[in-house]
Amino acid sequence: MAYVAVKGGEAAIAHAHGWMAECRRGNPAVPGIGVEQIEEQLGLAVDRVMAEGACHDRSLAALAIKQAQGDLIEAAFLLRAYRTTLPRFGHAAPLDTRSMAVRRRISAVFKDLPGGQLLGPTMDYTHRLLDFALAAEALAEPAPEAEAAADEPLRRVADILAADGLMPAECDAGEAPPDLTREPMAFPASRAARLQNLARGDEGFLLGLGYSTQRGYGNNHPFVGEIRQGEVAVCFTPPELGFEIELGSIVVTECDMVNQFQGSRTQPPQFTNGYGLVLGRGERKAMSMALVDRALKAGELGEDRVAPAQDEEFVLMHSDNIEATGFVEHLKLPHYVDFQSELEVIRRMRATAAAPAEDRA
Amino acid sequence: MTHDPGYNFAYLDEGTKRMVRRAVLKAVSVPGHQVPFGAREMPLPYGWGTGGIQVTASILGPQDTLKVIDQGADDTTNAVSIRRFFSRVAGVRTTTRTRDATVIQTRHRIPEMPLREGQVLVYQVPMPEPLFRLEPRLSETRRMHALADYGLMHVKLYEDIARHGHVSTAYNYPVMVANRYLMSPSPIPAFDNPKMDNMPALQLFGAGREKKIYAVPPYTRVRSLDFEDHPFRPHRADAACAFCGARDSYLDEVVCDDRGGRMFICSDTDHCETRQEAAR
Structure with a gap:
């Protein structure tokens, strides 16, 4: 042949x-x-x-x-x-999720709270039965219209807990946030870099890691303090104008996880926060992100870092599915040359192993 | 040939190219040291040469002639794809002739023909950290490089020799650059390592996913790690190329039937064709 x-x-x-x-x-x-x-x-x-x-x-x-x-x-x-080909003309102001036009807002820690529980569009509490009517393209009954919601900002559960001193308030360190699309990740990573990485990270990867913390790999004892979903304004100050303008609004999902913390020598027992924010309605991702964010705080809080989800380098270097899929799939590329050199070596090693011991050099 | 008017020359915008070139300059100044850079997403997947492509895109000028090889060959699928990418977005001349190229982007091989001054060899690098199999934490390996603490790698080679009688690393064989930095030569076969030493051409290494660039300037000492009583020995299949008869080139083994039949052919297609032409 x-x-x-x-x-x-x-x-x-x-x-x-x-x-x-x-x-x-x-x-x-x-x-x-x-x-x-x-x-x-x-x-x-x-x-x-x-x-x-x-x-x-x-x-x-x-x-x-x-x-x-x-x-x-x-x-x-x-x-x-x-x-990656788009020009970058500046940083938007931080999103103000306190003034979000909320469509959905739930808390698992308070039965009722200012502003109330707003279920919004959700798959929770549906029965996962295949809807054969949908296959026949039946139009769904229009959902009843809600009364116009009061247009006032809803207080965040994290703020309520912080006001009582039960959870440290998140404060802006005042540093310019890094831009992971311009500077490579460096370790130890700042919280801003961590959150940026997680927000872009693969949903499945974060879900698995978050799940592992619930199963005892980095004990977390989390509660959903709050999930809120809705539109927030994106504001930007063009240097040539010098004042802030609204560019438009985007839908985001935010999750605050409240976690137990035993306290340490320097800090009294209190709750600690894990934070998740994603574009769109990715609620599962926002929750997973919040679990992982809390797990990654282990170092700062003086907890033992023993579980994969607490290992900053492990989590942040493997969360990006674009990087992961490229490198895993590159194994399809030809590797004739490397394999050939492996063949030579393994044949040589087998020959050495088969030779009588005194012949070995 | 002109380039695709929808994109800047060689795809990347000039600001990004400047950023990459700054990293390249730093890398050339500190031979073998890995310089972090803001690698961009490219229209090819990570692991398929995005680092090499970004380096090539940043150093390419309209007068350049580009050669792209994968596994030594110009006609393997990914080499074809990358060459086509650059003829589309940069409109530069391309060639399969090693001697005609000014820039050669490569995956896993160094051409057999000695490179000369003025040529640039751009390596695609999957894992720039030579120590990653021994210590996966970059925060830790960075410290080891800073202290030139490479004992771990010597112990690994020693253990190989103790167990097997020789080093079991066949490709991606670690090198010391200018007696200072331990460097991954990328997954070239150990056979190619000696070509890196005192090479007249500039060698640039791009790792896109890992966001690192490093370099070996022309005429720099590159030494494969070894021991006095176990000197480094490059290996190749003990055969001659079935096409050109070469006994000194790196050979690919080709399975040619289902009865254990094998033949060996040059991995460097240009080298093989040049020899065949000369013989005719």
């Missing part, structure tokens, strides 16, 4: 991509899915791609999902690769 050369790579690549495009479209007799349909009807997928792609643009995220055939990590990658 003759050696089949690896030549012709260029044509093969073009054809493979052509075939993939065909797979993406599926049966041409079935109407194609529109970007608007994805944006409207697969909203949670759009949210996840925006969060992990670290770019708030619903229609671009929807396009990425369409192009990636619903592979959300691939879609986040497409969005990131686009985002």
